[in-house]
Amino acid sequence: MTTKDSRLTGAGVRRRGDRTSVLPDVDDLTDPGSSHGRRASGQARREALAAYGFLTPWLAGMLLLTLGPMAYSLYLSFTRYNLLTPPEWQGLANYQRMLVDPRFKASVGVTLEYVAVAVPLILIVSMLVAMVLNQGIRFLPFYRASFYLPSLVGASVAISMLWRTMFGGDGVFNAFLARLGIEGQSWIGNPDTALYSLVALSVWTFGAPMIIFLAGLRQVPKELYEAAMVDGAGPLRRFFSITLPTLTPLIFFNVLLTTVNAFQAFTPAYVISNGNGGPLDSTLFYTLYLYQRGFTQLEMGYASAMAWALTVVLGLFTAFMFATARFWVYYGDER
Amino acid sequence: MTTATPSPTSATPALLRPVFPRRPSRNRVVISLARHLSLLLVLVVVLYPLLWMAGASVRPSNEAFGTLGLWPSNFTLENYATGWSYGSLNFSRYFVNSLVISVLCIIGNVVSCSLAAYAFARLEFPFKRVMFALMLGTLLLPYHVTLVPQYVLFNNLAWINTILPLTVPKFLATDAFFIFLMVQFIRTLPRELDDAARLDGCGHVGIFRRVILPLSLPALGTTALFTFIRTWDDFLGPLLYLNDPAKWTVTQGLNGFLDATGESAFGPLFAMATLSLAPIVGFFLVAQKLLIEGIATSGLK
Numbered sequence: 001m002t003t004k005d006s007r008l009t010g011a012g013v014r015r016r017g018d019r020t021s022v023l024p025d026v027d028d029l030t031d032p033g034s035s036h037g038r039r040a041s042g043q044a045r046r047e048a049l050a051a052y053g054f055l056t057p058w059l060a061g062m063l064l065l066t067l068g069p070m071a072y073s074l075y076l077s078f079t080r081y082n083l084l085t086p087p088e089w090q091g092l093a094n095y096q097r098m099l100v101d102p103r104f105k106a107s108v109g110v111t112l113e114y115v116a117v118a119v120p121l122i123l124i125v126s127m128l129v130a131m132v133l134n135q136g137i138r139f140l141p142f143y144r145a146s147f148y149l150p151s152l153v154g155a156s157v158a159i160s161m162l163w164r165t166m167f168g169g170d171g172v173f174n175a176f177l178a179r180l181g182i183e184g185q186s187w188i189g190n191p192d193t194a195l196y197s198l199v200a201l202s203v204w205t206f207g208a209p210m211i212i213f214l215a216g217l218r219q220v221p222k223e224l225y226e227a228a229m230v231d232g233a234g235p236l237r238r239f240f241s242i243t244l245p246t247l248t249p250l251i252f253f254n255v256l257l258t259t260v261n262a263f264q265a266f267t268p269a270y271v272i273s274n275g276n277g278g279p280l281d282s283t284l285f286y287t288l289y290l291y292q293r294g295f296t297q298l299e300m301g302y303a304s305a306m307a308w309a310l311t312v313v314l315g316l317f318t319a320f321m322f323a324t325a326r327f328w329v330y331y332g333d334e335r
Numbered sequence: 336m337t338t339a340t341p342s343p344t345s346a347t348p349a350l351l352r353p354v355f356p357r358r359p360s361r362n363r364v365v366i367s368l369a370r371h372l373s374l375l376l377v378l379v380v381v382l383y384p385l386l387w388m389a390g391a392s393v394r395p396s397n398e399a400f401g402t403l404g405l406w407p408s409n410f411t412l413e414n415y416a417t418g419w420s421y422g423s424l425n426f427s428r429y430f431v432n433s434l435v436i437s438v439l440c441i442i443g444n445v446v447s448c449s450l451a452a453y454a455f456a457r458l459e460f461p462f463k464r465v466m467f468a469l470m471l472g473t474l475l476l477p478y479h480v481t482l483v484p485q486y487v488l489f490n491n492l493a494w495i496n497t498i499l500p501l502t503v504p505k506f507l508a509t510d511a512f513f514i515f516l517m518v519q520f521i522r523t524l525p526r527e528l529d530d531a532a533r534l535d536g537c538g539h540v541g542i543f544r545r546v547i548l549p550l551s552l553p554a555l556g557t558t559a560l561f562t563f564i565r566t567w568d569d570f571l572g573p574l575l576y577l578n579d580p581a582k583w584t585v586t587q588g589l590n591g592f593l594d595a596t597g598e599s600a601f602g603p604l605f606a607m608a609t610l611s612l613a614p615i616v617g618f619f620l621v622a623q624k625l626l627i628e629g630i631a632t633s634g635l636k
Binding site for chain 1: 371377380381382385387403451453458460461463466470475478480483485488490509514539540543568571575586608609
């Protein structure tokens with residue numbers, strides 16, 4: 001079987017024994033005589049086996065660390081569970097509790113405000129900078145690398161600490177304001193402004209979406225702009241008729257990614273508020289509250305319910321983005 | 336190349352050239368100047384915090400941290416010596432711990448993600464589309480939905496206070512982003528190379544090892560680099576799983592430092608913070624060069 005098969009297949013010569021021969025050869029029965037059909041299916045089977053071999057780690061991870069845990073956390077979300085005693089079924093109690101939990105509502109408000117302010121700011125800044133960089137600027141690699149650097153370190157404890165100091169009462173930001181004759185305050189300590197110091201931190205990391213916009217802008221054919229100028233289109237018209245439509249696939253991508261990431265921000269809020277989301281819960285990110293409930297107070301059931309609520313919201317947001325994409329994302333059909 | 340002058344090239348009809356008279360060229364100088372000034376302003380805003388922190392780390396502790404200047408009047412490395420073993424803190428241990436975890440995570444991600452990526456990019460198998468969609472789906476999945484049950488799982492396995500919860504998942508290709516990155520890369524490699532290797536007697540393992548892996552070095556490098564940065568920066572993972580100070584990572588050490596001293600020892604604190612970022616910035620500078628060389632030699636646009 002092995003020798004015959006390999007002689008027949010020619011292209012599919014294998015040095016080692018034919019592993020598939022141990023399996024019942026169904027195609028031999030259904031399709032006798034056709035060496036072509038047998039070759040194709042034999043190869044396909046071996047290829048499938050090889051593929052599952054290559055995928056084994058991923059499949060194990062998918063089942064044991066993603067799908068299994070997801071199902072388990074869905075179950076836990078209907079229970080009361082403190083890790084020490086077995087989970088106790090509670091029905092929808094955890095979800096009902098969310099509706100009346102003032103700190104939960106506070107965390108939702110804080111997170112939504114953060115996302116609603118930070119995401120548009122990041123996108124606008126990254127697009128503007130990318131457009132300026134795309135004008136054939138000298139030292140482009142230097143600017144690009146420097147602007148990208150904060151994206152790499154922005155979520156670290158070190159930068160969060162730095163931010164906490166810079167925007168504190170005696171911080172550098174106030175020293176700068178004093179030069180301008182403006183009296184500062186503790187931006188971190190004031191519940192009205194604490195969240196905005198976190199927004200500033202996230203806008204500081206505009207580099208990653210900027211790189212993506214820049215790559216997109218470089219794909220826009222220069223002839224389009226030249227043609228538009230010949231037709232007398234001004235800069236604004238050129239932006240809205242050429243640049244913006246060409247960028248819509250990247251805007252789509254960046255909106256989706258930046259939003260999903262913003263919903264999951266954790267470290268800066270944790271470090272800046274000492275892990276308590278203060279002052280007055282003004283930096284109590286959803287993830288931070290989830291962490292407190294789950295891992296400080298060991299309310300694993302409630303934390304699971306919160307995690308699933310977040311998952312559903314982000315899933316709906318993603319679905320909404322994809323559903324509306326055909327109305328505003330332009331894929332250059334004429335090419 | 337400083338200005339993007341739409342030069343009246345051959346593409347522009349000669350008749351239209353007077354449409355661009357000399358007068359706007361003065362405007363162009365102004366616009367070009369404005370561009371450079373705005374970029375420099377952004378550059379200052381972007382780099383100032385990092386440079387200020389590095390400056391604060393070599394400043395004597397008695398200089399107020401409200402100082403705007405970057406360069407200290409009295410340069411000192413005292414903060415580094417103080418911070419390295421401040422109180423009960425032990426940064427040599429934290430750096431070793433972080434390094435061990437990072438190296439293991441890099442190995443895990445590079446091996447497991449490249450294996451999965453080869454299957455998705457090159458092989459045909461049942462349920463391929465479903466699995467690929469599943470893999471892409473996990474890209475957008477918030478990690479919190481698996482946070483609690485994974486903790487329960489690792490707790491039952493008695494893995495708390497070991498580095499296993501932080502490293503083992505990487506060997507099971509849980510970072511779908513890197514699979515996706517490598518699938519995209521492998522798809523650009525010519526299939527003729529696979530066919531040639533097959534004629535030379537290579538099976539799928541041979542093709543993967545001798546053809547795909549050597550050609551995918553840029554993608555593997557990117558994976559290794561980003562894995563390093565993410566792992567090195569990771570705070571929530573160690574916060575959950577490593578409670579014993581002897582097992583802390585650098586990020587935990589910094590947080591512990593802040594908890595213990597507040598802002599009273601900010602000089603040593605910033606010295607350690609600067610050190611904690613140094614590997615990331617260093618790798619980035621090296622890789623930036625590699626990246627540009629890679630683009631230049633491969634002829635990719």
